[in-house]
Amino acid sequence: MSITLLSYKAMSDLTRTQLIQLIAIATKPLNLRRVNLEEVDLSGLDLSGANLEEANLSGTMLSGAILDRANLYHANLSKSILAYAELSHANLVCANLREADLFHANLSHADLERANLSGAINIDEICLYKTNLKRVIGLE
DSSP states (O other): OOOHHHHHHHHSBOOOOHHHHHHHHHHSSSOOOTTOOOTTTTOOBTTTTTOOTTOOOOTTTTTTOTTTTOTTTTTTTTTTTTTBBBEEEEEETBBBOOOOEEEEEEEEOOOTTTTTTTTOOOGGGGGGGTBBBOBSSOOO
């Protein structure tokens, strides 16, 4: 299925192929607010600066994805795989990262205020340089 900008505005669910097409034609930053990408393989994609506010990324494969400066406010990233993902300067305020795999994820300068990291794995392997961790849940 081919994506046009008009059909994109009406979508809530996207496949990897559709998202790659959208990245190629859309203006930056990409607006994917409230999109459903549950269990989609987004590994290695460049989503720098994307607006993923309130997006459903539950169970999504984001290994090696570039999400620098992305807006993930209140996004659902539960059970997602963020191994080696680049999330520097990302907005993860109130994000749900329950049971996410954060192996070597770069969260430097990110804002994780009130994010939920309960049950997240490989927390000791992430880069948290100058990261806002105020009121984070699950970092005992």
